Amino acid sequence: MRTFEYVRPDGVPGALAAHAGDAATAFLAGGTTQLDLMKDGVLEPARLVDISRLPMRGSTTTGAALRVGALTTMEELATDPTVERRLPLVREALLLGASVQLRNMATIGGNLLQRTRCRYFRDPAVPACNKRAPGSGCAAVTGPARMHAILGVSERCIALHASDVAVALVALDAVVEIEGPGGARRVPLTEFYLEAGGRPEVEHTLEHGELITGVEIPLPPEGTRSGYLKVRDRVSYEFALTSAAVALLIEDGVVRDARIGLGGVGSTPWRPRAAEAVLSGAPATPEVFREAADAAVAGAWTVPGTEFKVELARRTLVRQLRTVAEVTR
Amino acid sequence: MSTAEDLPVLGAPVDRVDGPLKVTGQAPYPSDVDLPGQAHAALVQSTIAAGRITDLDTTEAEKAPGVLAVLTHHTVPRLPRGPMTSLGVSPPAPLQDDRIRHHGQHVALVVAESREQATAAARLVRVEYAPADPVLDFDDPRAVSVDDPWGLDSHRGDVDAGLASADVTVDAVYTTPDNTNNPLGLFSTLAAWEGERLTVYDATQWPAMVRETLAEVFGVPEVSVRVLSPFLGGGFGAGLRAWPHVILAVQAARDVGRPVKLVLTRPQMFTSVGHRPKGVQRVRLGATADATLVAIEHHSTSLLAVEDDDYEPFAAGSAVAYACPHVVTADRQVRANVPAPVSMRAPAHAQGNFALESAMDELACALDVDPLELRLRNHADVHPALGLPWSSNALRECYAVGAERFGWSRRPARPRSRRDGHWLVGQGMAGVSYPWYQAPSLARVTVTADGGATVASSGMDIGTGTYTVLTQLCAHLLGLPLEQVRSDLGDSDLPEAPQAGGSGLTSALGSAVADACERLLGALLELVRDDPESPLHGSDPEDVVAAGGGLRRRGDPGRGETYAAILARHGRPQLGADGASTPAQPTELGMALAGAFGAHFAEVRVDEDLGLVRVSRVTTVIDGGRILNEKTARSQVIGGVIGGIGMAVFEDTITDPTTGRIANATFGDYLVPVHADVPDLDVTFVGEPDRASALGVKGVGEVGLVGVAAAIANAVHHATGVRVRSLPITLDALL
Numbered sequence A: 001m002r003t004f005e006y007v008r009p010d011g012v013p014g015a016l017a018a019h020a021g022d023a024a025t026a027f028l029a030g031g032t033t034q035l036d037l038m039k040d041g042v043l044e045p046a047r048l049v050d051i052s053r054l055p056m057r058g059s060t061t062t063g064a065a066l067r068v069g070a071l072t073t074m075e076e077l078a079t080d081p082t083v084e085r086r087l088p089l090v091r092e093a094l095l096l097g098a099s100v101q102l103r104n105m106a107t108i109g110g111n112l113l114q115r116t117r118c119r120y121f122r123d124p125a126v127p128a129c130n131k132r133a134p135g136s137g138c139a140a141v142t143g144p145a146r147m148h149a150i151l152g153v154s155e156r157c158i159a160l161h162a163s164d165v166a167v168a169l170v171a172l173d174a175v176v177e178i179e180g181p182g183g184a185r186r187v188p189l190t191e192f193y194l195e196a197g198g199r200p201e202v203e204h205t206l207e208h209g210e211l212i213t214g215v216e217i218p219l220p221p222e223g224t225r226s227g228y229l230k231v232r233d234r235v236s237y238e239f240a241l242t243s244a245a246v247a248l249l250i251e252d253g254v255v256r257d258a259r260i261g262l263g264g265v266g267s268t269p270w271r272p273r274a275a276e277a278v279l280s281g282a283p284a285t286p287e288v289f290r291e292a293a294d295a296a297v298a299g300a301w302t303v304p305g306t307e308f309k310v311e312l313a314r315r316t317l318v319r320q321l322r323t324v325a326e327v328t329r
Numbered sequence B: 001m002s003t004a005e006d007l008p009v010l011g012a013p014v015d016r017v018d019g020p021l022k023v024t025g026q027a028p029y030p031s032d033v034d035l036p037g038q039a040h041a042a043l044v045q046s047t048i049a050a051g052r053i054t055d056l057d058t059t060e061a062e063k064a065p066g067v068l069a070v071l072t073h074h075t076v077p078r079l080p081r082g083p084m085t086s087l088g089v090s091p092p093a094p095l096q097d098d099r100i101r102h103h104g105q106h107v108a109l110v111v112a113e114s115r116e117q118a119t120a121a122a123r124l125v126r127v128e129y130a131p132a133d134p135v136l137d138f139d140d141p142r143a144v145s146v147d148d149p150w151g152l153d154s155h156r157g158d159v160d161a162g163l164a165s166a167d168v169t170v171d172a173v174y175t176t177p178d179n180t181n182n183p184l185g186l187f188s189t190l191a192a193w194e195g196e197r198l199t200v201y202d203a204t205q206w207p208a209m210v211r212e213t214l215a216e217v218f219g220v221p222e223v224s225v226r227v228l229s230p231f232l233g234g235g236f237g238a239g240l241r242a243w244p245h246v247i248l249a250v251q252a253a254r255d256v257g258r259p260v261k262l263v264l265t266r267p268q269m270f271t272s273v274g275h276r277p278k279g280v281q282r283v284r285l286g287a288t289a290d291a292t293l294v295a296i297e298h299h300s301t302s303l304l305a306v307e308d309d310d311y312e313p314f315a316a317g318s319a320v321a322y323a324c325p326h327v328v329t330a331d332r333q334v335r336a337n338v339p340a341p342v343s344m345r346a347p348a349h350a351q352g353n354f355a356l357e358s359a360m361d362e363l364a365c366a367l368d369v370d371p372l373e374l375r376l377r378n379h380a381d382v383h384p385a386l387g388l389p390w391s392s393n394a395l396r397e398c399y400a401v402g403a404e405r406f407g408w409s410r411r412p413a414r415p416r417s418r419r420d421g422h423w424l425v426g427q428g429m430a431g432v433s434y435p436w437y438q439a440p441s442l443a444r445v446t447v448t449a450d451g452g453a454t455v456a457s458s459g460m461d462i463g464t465g466t467y468t469v470l471t472q473l474c475a476h477l478l479g480l481p482l483e484q485v486r487s488d489l490g491d492s493d494l495p496e497a498p499q500a501g502g503s504g505l506t507s508a509l510g511s512a513v514a515d516a517c518e519r520l521l522g523a524l525l526e527l528v529r530d531d532p533e534s535p536l537h538g539s540d541p542e543d544v545v546a547a548g549g550g551l552r553r554r555g556d557p558g559r560g561e562t563y564a565a566i567l568a569r570h571g572r573p574q575l576g577a578d579g580a581s582t583p584a585q586p587t588e589l590g591m592a593l594a595g596a597f598g599a600h601f602a603e604v605r606v607d608e609d610l611g612l613v614r615v616s617r618v619t620t621v622i623d624g625g626r627i628l629n630e631k632t633a634r635s636q637v638i639g640g641v642i643g644g645i646g647m648a649v650f651e652d653t654i655t656d657p658t659t660g661r662i663a664n665a666t667f668g669d670y671l672v673p674v675h676a677d678v679p680d681l682d683v684t685f686v687g688e689p690d691r692a693s694a695l696g697v698k699g700v701g702e703v704g705l706v707g708v709a710a711a712i713a714n715a716v717h718h719a720t721g722v723r724v725r726s727l728p729i730t731l732d733a734l735l
């Protein structure tokens, strides 16, 4: 039987020391990604460092930002008073994710680092997967790939980053707080993820052995309206086919500040800055929203199974812009 | 003696008698059973769809901790294929040679001390293949096809002439994908040999068939094999065969000389225990301007495994669904390197009805008549092929009651005429004529010294409520309170009953139980009639009824005695009687044997921009003949409708077109409805007891599913004006 070592160190320094950047060691938080992949034989760490009881849980509002400990669960964050009041897009993205049982286990740090749902990645019996076995090819590009990405992808990998809340967080310019053997650092979430076009096996800029300790979410200006729309076949308990996190500050019918995140489409939680540029300073009208949506999906790279997502993502964004801006037909 | 006819209590919505066991976790589902000294097994499955195994190296696996044995085609003796059953051939015996016929075929079985050890060691089995190019779809020119596999193709009249005479025709092609049965309970087999005696706890819908199969495959007498399946976590048809993994678990138990338990994983459930096969159907309909059908032509092609059979006559039902002079139905199967399909709840009819009832909706649109009116005008007042009156048929009532409850008359005729914000709202309906099916059954009923009774049968309760209805039936026929009757089911040592399948078990087994009760009462009556000490001494049988826990004088309940008293005085610990039922013969009866009928009325909401489809309302009316238990029957229909919603808008087993690997073999990726997808379901029963069944019962296990997909597809068309002829109906088709 494949055995592994399990350790539960006290304190962040202990956790860092127990991991020590060892290639065969992995952190364990809620385990809803990590343990699944171990059961499926995709991940086979020799040592698990359980961080779930480290003092990195809970959130505090300081001035213009909400600081969230990495071990705060999805459900806890969704019911945080600041999130309820100021960050509807974060709250909705959380509550539309997974199931309540999973949300009670799953942590924010783990959520940001969740692995793709690509079924070829998750089945070691499939030989071709550049993400799992670099250089082996990609089984998904020629296969049925309805749940795959269209932005930030290439024929080397079309895997989706399936997190909902990360989509809202990139839109808000959240910052990831990291501690590692080399000390602490902060990375904007928009620079944290790496597109799959290059080396699909490298998904983010976190060094192996570094710990996410928290996430800082800048609060949008008072008066900002926001929300998250998740489009999927089932009403609940399913990853997004497409989604849109939108935060708009509109004054006198003119968009003063627009923040957009797109889900279900990107190899990373997608921030369509071109779409934001279209909106910024423009009147909040359906025509402008459509123009912004066109800009958001420009450069999409599709395979037969994902073609529909270009139009769906466009319509998802238009719908959510209208909803948040309260612009009806 | 009294008969079922005048027992008003039958039909009462009694709670499941096995409910407390289930909700307290005490019902022994197959994977819950453990035996002392048992070992655990894990499967290794092929990762190619066609070709040969060139090398199979088990060295590492054998050395892994806890491993007791690794079964491969090198170690397993030549085993015969199981027998022909009433549902067709048995699956090919496993691990007989190096040939690979589908992705996910079992290539080895690892047996170890623990499940974890077996699973880990299974990953260490190295298999080398010489892959061949698999045949995976209909259009592969190499594919072998089988025409009219069951001799059910039919024709009457002259379809071409009928179509030529039609004022309006419809000609359309409908496709349905592979669906996977996916019972929640993982299938499991626990096999134990004691010398030549074999006991198997198996996830089966048919213990008697598994016993017969294992006896034949392993060359032991049937009497020395016992198969138990008292509870099952769902089956939906997946439990109708003795699958290769069952044979392997039994072989492994023989090899290691210990009980062996094998529980499939969820991904293995997609390749090991069958699925509803995908199909392509072409339907041509012709009608005169007054909406009279003059031609129905229905051709189907469905996918089949290369060395197996599956009963799947998609089109056959169209021959008897409507009064129509010119009809052709024809079915064809194409062999491919896919896992074996199997009956999945309402096999063939689920798919065939989708095509026919969608086409009927298209015809109604083309004729500009109301879809309900079209069906009523072409209602089959007599059996369309036999010309005989139905043994029961309340389809008109299904339509009328359903339309009333649903508010069908308020439906605007034009598509795309109702909206609610960005939701387009549409309504559609479909009719269902489910076929009659019945197999012979035996049962035993015994009264015991405590005055209670037991029902015994090898038939099993797949979750439908068989325990409950048999208990109710026996209690009523013997005049006992429910608590004094127990049913023992799902044990092949007990009198043989057919499969829990084909919606036929309740009628077959129920009739056998009724027969046993009647014989038992006859035997009891003989005891008391000739017994001077009995208050019923000398009574005429006509004057005695079963009531109050014993036999009583009709009209004089004070005169009589309990079963306990009768047995005690005659020094008997118990008295039992065997009962039997045999299927009715239409020609003898001068009636066409009717299955259940039904009508579904569905409302959907479709997001105009995003294409999202949400089922907002379904009204279902079923003629199931006599309903033995209103509550369990309703649950069956509700479950069927939910299965139909799954089929309509979610379920799709996706096979990789080049490798033959199923790409979504998990519950995260294969979508079934969750609670939030299921609206309140309105279910009503109508109709009379069926005249051809001793109890008047027609099964309701499957009819609820059939027609839901068409009603929803028709509602989507009504909402949007878009006709979707391919299931599942997902937003991609509506953007």
Ligand SMILES: Cc1cc2nc3c(=O)[nH]c(=O)nc-3n(C[C@H](O)[C@H](O)[C@H](O)COP(=O)(O)OP(=O)(O)OC[C@H]3O[C@@H](n4cnc5c(N)ncnc54)[C@H](O)[C@@H]3O)c2cc1C
Pocket: A026, A027, A028, A029, A030, A031, A032, A033, A034, A035, A036, A051, A070, A071, A096, A097, A098, A099, A102, A105, A106, A107, A108, A109, A110, A111, A112, A113, A114, A162, A163, A164, A165, A210, A211, A212, A213, A237, A238, A239, A240, B668
């Ligand atoms: C059935 C199912 C449905 C789901 N549906 C959704 C959905 O709809 N939307 C959605 O957004 N998500 C969904 N998820 C994903 C879920 O949200 C993630 O699995 C979860 O958030 C991961 O958090 P965790 O604490 O369980 O992480 P773990 O599984 O413990 O860890 C995940 C990864 O992150 C690493 N890690 C964890 N914490 C840290 C840290 N602080 N520092 C450094 N490394 C760390 C681990 O080593 C591991 O590699 C679903 C998951 C499942 C199983």
Ligand code: SF4
Pocket: A116, A118, A119, A120, A121, A128, A129, A130, A131, A132, A137, A138, A139, A140, A141, A156, A157, A158, A159, A200
């Ligand atoms: S899409 Fe990416 S993760 Fe999926 S098979 Fe291709 S390379 Fe692997």
